[in-house]
Structure formats: C-alpha cells, structure tokens
Amino acid sequence: MLFPTVTFHFFFIAVFLVIWALRDNEWRKILLLIASWIFYGAWDWRFVVLLILSGFLNWGGARLILWARFEEAEASRAGLAKPIFIAGIIANLVILGFFKYYGFFLEQVGATLHSLGWERDLPILSVILPVGVSFFTFQGMSYQIDIYRKHTRPASLLDITLLMSFFPHLVAGPIVRASHLVPQFQTIPRLTRSMAAVGVTLILWGLFKKVVIASQLATDYVDPVFFDPTAYSSLDLLTGLYGYAVQIYCDFSAYSDIAIGLAALLGYRFPWNFNQPYRSATLQEFWRRWHMSLSQWLRDYLYISLGGSRYGPKRLYIALITTMLLGGLWHGASWNFVIWGAIHGFVLAAERAIRKTDMETASAVYKFANVFLTFHIVTIAWLFFRSSEFATSLAFLEGLFAFKTADTLLLSPLSLALIVVGMSLHFFPSNIIEHPAMLLRRAPAWCVAVIGVATLLAIEAMAPEGVAPFIYYQF
Amino acid sequence: MRTERKTHNAAVAEDHDQIGLQFGLSPVDLAEDPAVDENGLRWMLSILVMSSLLLIMFNSFAIDKWARQLQTTAITGPIKDAAAQWHAAMQGFGFDTPLETGRGMWLAAKAASYNAQEPEQNANASSGQ
Numbered sequence: 001m002l003f004p005t006v007t008f009h010f011f012f013i014a015v016f017l018v019i020w021a022l023r024d025n026e027w028r029k030i031l032l033l034i035a036s037w038i039f040y041g042a043w044d045w046r047f048v049v050l051l052i053l054s055g056f057l058n059w060g061g062a063r064l065i066l067w068a069r070f071e072e073a074e075a076s077r078a079g080l081a082k083p084i085f086i087a088g089i090i091a092n093l094v095i096l097g098f099f100k101y102y103g104f105f106l107e108q109v110g111a112t113l114h115s116l117g118w119e120r121d122l123p124i125l126s127v128i129l130p131v132g133v134s135f136f137t138f139q140g141m142s143y144q145i146d147i148y149r150k151h152t153r154p155a156s157l158l159d160i161t162l163l164m165s166f167f168p169h170l171v172a173g174p175i176v177r178a179s180h181l182v183p184q185f186q187t188i189p190r191l192t193r194s195m196a197a198v199g200v201t202l203i204l205w206g207l208f209k210k211v212v213i214a215s216q217l218a219t220d221y222v223d224p225v226f227f228d229p230t231a232y233s234s235l236d237l238l239t240g241l242y243g244y245a246v247q248i249y250c251d252f253s254a255y256s257d258i259a260i261g262l263a264a265l266l267g268y269r270f271p272w273n274f275n276q277p278y279r280s281a282t283l284q285e286f287w288r289r290w291h292m293s294l295s296q297w298l299r300d301y302l303y304i305s306l307g308g309s310r311y312g313p314k315r316l317y318i319a320l321i322t323t324m325l326l327g328g329l330w331h332g333a334s335w336n337f338v339i340w341g342a343i344h345g346f347v348l349a350a351e352r353a354i355r356k357t358d359m360e361t362a363s364a365v366y367k368f369a370n371v372f373l374t375f376h377i378v379t380i381a382w383l384f385f386r387s388s389e390f391a392t393s394l395a396f397l398e399g400l401f402a403f404k405t406a407d408t409l410l411l412s413p414l415s416l417a418l419i420v421v422g423m424s425l426h427f428f429p430s431n432i433i434e435h436p437a438m439l440l441r442r443a444p445a446w447c448v449a450v451i452g453v454a455t456l457l458a459i460e461a462m463a464p465e466g467v468a469p470f471i472y473y474q475f
Numbered sequence: 476m477r478t479e480r481k482t483h484n485a486a487v488a489e490d491h492d493q494i495g496l497q498f499g500l501s502p503v504d505l506a507e508d509p510a511v512d513e514n515g516l517r518w519m520l521s522i523l524v525m526s527s528l529l530l531i532m533f534n535s536f537a538i539d540k541w542a543r544q545l546q547t548t549a550i551t552g553p554i555k556d557a558a559a560q561w562h563a564a565m566q567g568f569g570f571d572t573p574l575e576t577g578r579g580m581w582l583a584a585k586a587a588s589y590n591a592q593e594p595e596q597n598a599n600a601s602s603g604q
Contacts, residue, residue, distance in 0.1 A: 006537055193513055194507075270503070272500055453529040460534055461574055
C-alpha cells in the first residue's frame with residue numbers, strides 16, 4: 001500500500017477513527033498492530049509472517065539475554081549472555097542475508113568458479129525481497145543490542161512487535177529505536193493541536209515533494225537518461241545527474257515527512273530524518289543531515305563498536321571506511337552500492353586526515369567552495385547508487401566527460417525548474433515546516449480543511465499518471 | 476581507572492559529535508503557544524470530515540480513477556458504477572473546474588521545450604499520459 005494513493009487515504013482515516021475511539025491503550029496497540037499487518041500484507045501476506053517471526057526472534061533474544069544475566073548473577077555462571085546475544089545478532093543477519101544477498105552471493109561464487117573452469121550450475125533460488133526488510137531487521141537488532149548494553153528497558157512482546165511493524169515507518173524508516181518509541185507506546189497518547197498541525201503540514205509537504213518533484217523528474221527526465229546514457233548529450237547527462245540528486249532527496253525525505261506526520265496524527269513522535277543535506281560543507285556534515293536515523297544507527301552500533309576514534313587515526317580511518325562500505329551493502333547486493341559506500345568512506349577518512357579549518361569561522365567564499373565540492377562528491381556517488389550496473393555508470397561517466405553535443409535536448413524548462421526548486425529547498429531557513437505549522441494550529445478547522453484540500457488539488461493537478469513507489473521501498 | 480573511564484566517555488562523546496546529531500529530536504515539537512487550546516482531537520476530526528467532503532466533491536476524478544482500477548466483483552461492481560455516476564454529476568456541477576484548470580496549466584508547462592520544433596510533439600505526448 002503506497003502512501004500517496006486513495007486506498008491508503010481510506011485506510012488511514014479508518015485507522016485514525018478507530019484508534020482515537022478506543023480508551024484502552026492495550027487495545028489501541030493491538031489494533032495498530034493489526035492495521036500495520038494489513039498495510040504490510042497488501043504487498044504480500046507471506047511478508048507478514050516474516051515480520052511476526054522477526055518480532056518474536058528479537059523479543060525472545062532479549063528475554064534470553066536478561067535470563068542469562070539473571071543466571072550469571074544468581075548462580076555465578078559467567079559468560080552466558082554474550083553467546084546468546086551473538087546468536088541473536090547472527091539470526092537477524094541470516095534473515096537479512098538470505099533475502100537480500102543470497103542471489104548476489106551465488107552469482108559471485110558462480111562467476112568465480114566459472115573463471116576457474118568449473119562449469120556446473122549452482123542451485124539458484126528465486127527469493128522475493130520483502131519490502132523494508134533492512135529497516136525492520138535493523139530496528140530489531142538495535143533492541144537486542146540495547147538490551148545487551150543495558151541502554152534500554154525490556155519491553156513486552158506486543159510493544160516490540162508493534163515497534164517493528166508500526167506502519168508509518170515500517171518500509172522506509174525513520175529507523176526508530178525501542179528507547180524512543182516503546183515509552184511512548186506505554187503511555188496513553190494525546191493528540192495536541194501542535195502535533196496535528198505539524199502532522200498535516202508534513203504530510204502535505206511530503207506529498208508535494210514526492211508527487212510533483214520526485215515522480216515528475218523521474219518519469220520525464222532521470223529515468224530515460226540513466227536507461228541509455230549513450231543516447232544523450234553531456235549537458236543532459238550532467239543535469240540528469242543533478243536531477244537524480246534532487247529526486248532521491250525529494251523522494252526519500254518525502255517518505256520520512258509523511259511517516260513523521262502520520263505518526264504525529266496517531267499521537268506518536270518520530271525523530272528527524274533529514275535536515276537540508278545538500279547545504280553541507282563537509283561529508284561528515286552531510287551524514288549529520290542525510291538519513292539521520294541510519295547514520296546514527298551505523299555510528300552507535302557499528303562505528304563505535306569498531307573502535308571509533310578511541311584507538312588512534314589509523315583505526316579511525318578503518319572504522320569509517322568499514323562502516324560506510326557496510327552501509328553501502330545495507331542498501332542492496334550490488335557492487336555499485338559497495339562503490340557508493342567506498343566513495344563516502346574514503347572521503348570521510350580523507351576529510352579527517354586533511355581538513356583542519358573550522359567551517360564556523362571560515363570565510364563565506366571558502367565555505368561556499370566546500371558546499372559546492374561536497375555536493376559534487378555526493379552527486380558522483382549517487383551516479384553509482386542509481387545505475388543498474390557498473391557498465392552503465394562507466395558509460396554515463398564517459399558521456400559526461402566527452403563534452404558531447406546533440407541536436408535535441410531532453411532537458412525541458414519544467415525539469416530545469418524542478419531541479420532548481422529541489423535544490424533551493426536546502427538553502428531555505430531550516431524552520432520551513434515549523435512556521436506554517438505554527439500558523440495552522442491557530443487557524444479554525446474549516447480554514448485548515450480548505451487550505452489542505454486546495455493543496456491536495458494542486459498536487460493532483462501536477463501528478464504524473466500513476467505514482468511510482470518510493471525509492472527506498474526496495475531496501 | 477576513573478581517568479580511563481573519563482577518557483573513554485570523552486572519546487565516545489566526540490564520536491557522537493563528529494558523526495551525527497542527538498537522537499530523539501522531533502519535528503513534532505513546536506514551541507508552546509498559550510493562545511492555542513492544545514486539545515487537538517476534535518479539531519483534527521473536524522478537519523478530516525470537512526476535507527473529506529470537499530475532496531469527494533472537488534476530486535471526484537481521483538475516486539473514479541481508483542474505482543476503475545478495482546477488479547470487478549459482485550461488491551466492487553456497484554462501487555465502480557456509483558463512482559462513475561458521482562464523477563459525472565460533479566463534472567455537471569462544474570466542481571472539476573479547479574482541478575482541470577490546474578492540470579491544463581501544468582500540461583502547458585510540461586509541453587514547453589528548449590528544442591525549436593518539438594512543442595507540438597511534447598503536448599501530444601503529455602496529453603496522452
């Protein structure tokens with residue numbers, strides 16, 4: 001079930017009415033859980049079974065860790081908790097690995113064996129990738145890790161399965177942790193005008209970014225350019241690449257905005273996930289602003305576990321590069337994602353090794369030059385992220401630097417305008433959502449309804465035929 | 476031992492500072508306004524009811540399109556007919572004018588091209604969508 005559809009509109013209104021009609025918090029959570037399964041089952045009911053099993057696994061793993069801790073304290077039997085914890089993490093990685101990397105792994109093994117003269121076929125299985133498997137697996141893992149590290153309190157099976165299944169964030173984040181959402185589940189939610197106003201504003205803003213900017217750019221410009229880069233001029237390739245940078249930001253941040261808005265209307269607070277990333281003057285700053293819930297996850301559970309900056313510069317560089325390589329692989333089983341992660345990892349390490357100037361005190365020209373450079377590093381990395389194959393990336397780069405001209409341009413004034421608008425969003429004041437929300441919460445209901453409907457009609461008028469799924473659904 | 480722990484904590488804090496933002500900040504948190512009644516449920520319900528009624532009238536196109544995509548069964552058949560009749564009725568009242576006007580302007584913007592001889596082709600392609 002996709003957010004910007006009439007089906008989801010009906011679904012959400014029904015959920016909203018039922019949830020707020022209930023007084024008992026436990027029943028509210030049970031019905032939210034069932035609604036989340038209906039939402040997820042709209043793709044494939046088999047995925048729901050996997051989601052439930054994953055919930056049981058992580059809740060059960062955490063209970064076993066707690067039991068082992070109790071046994072260690074009572075019976076002085078040390079060392080039980082750690083193997084249970086490791087087994088729980090491996091079980092999560094096996095689920096992720098099977099669905100996401102099995103086919104890729106066999107392909108690589110097959111290619112290696114073939115090059116060594118082994119000609120037999122390997123048992124290729126057609127494995128369907130469950131939507132959002134990376135997101136809910138990471139959420140489940142973070143609960144087990146936090147329990148092991150004593151960073152969160154144990155939660156009930158209902159709370160953990162709801163944490164992992166809650167439909168606003170289920171398929172593309174933000175990656176919400178137990179320590180953040182479970183305490184909210186344990187208290188009776190209250191819908192304030194402020195939450196409702198922010199929710200409405202974020203949903204409308206997200207719909208505009210997704211339907212008008214991202215989908216329009218994708219169908220009219222970016223998809224054709226990446227489908228056959230050899231058919232277009234260097235100018236079209238360059239603007240197509242900028243177009244993809246705008247498209248992926250508008251697409252992914254739109255999903256996050258809508259998810260945060262929907263959760264707010266149900267009485268729950270989700271964290272920020274994007275904060276104008278293309279205004280970053282360093283790649284380090286970019287990762288503080290882009291997909292913040294993933295970068296914080298990687299920082300807390302991977303980078304710091306790998307040593308972080310605690311063991312000197314060499315270990316720091318290794319930790320950064322390894323974190324980003326694995327971050328790339330998290331997106332999918334493809335060498336292009338590994339290259340994307342490697343570019344980010346090596347540039348992050350280089351920044352730490354070379355850059356000494358404090359951006360806060362740097363001149364405006366120096367800062368602008370760094371914003372320009374960082375944006376182009378990110379955009380070059382997007383080229384590998386977007387291309388279906390490595391060969392396509394190379395063809396794209398070849399065409400880009402061939403300074404090839406053509407009789408006709410694919411770029412239209414509308415596509416150019418959408419790219420400019422999409423880029424300008426990063427340089428507006430950062431409280432772009434806060435101000436309209438503060439105005440809306442003071443307005444009478446009829447006024448908000450009229451503004452909302454007028455905005456929705458404007459978005460509908462600009463919508464392309466059909467709505468493509470969000471880019472991050474595939475991860 | 477205590478000094479070691481302090482150094483470790485400082486390094487972890489530095490890692491947090493270097494790589495990311497504090498977790499848990501939410502766009503939902505607005506500054507308090509004493510002039511606003513913070514009980515938002517009735518307010519939001521009113522918005523939902525009014526906006527749904529307005530959308531049923533002014534965006535009957537979307538409902539008709541959604542209904543047409545349903546598989547025809549004993550249950551969905553009457554829904555499809557009702558959606559089509561409703562859309563025709565709303566068109567008759569002129570409630571589709573804002574949407575159609577907006578769409579016309581958008582298609583004209585889409586048809587604009589930097590290529591000298593292509594506007595007609597682009598317009599045809601856009602209207603075919």
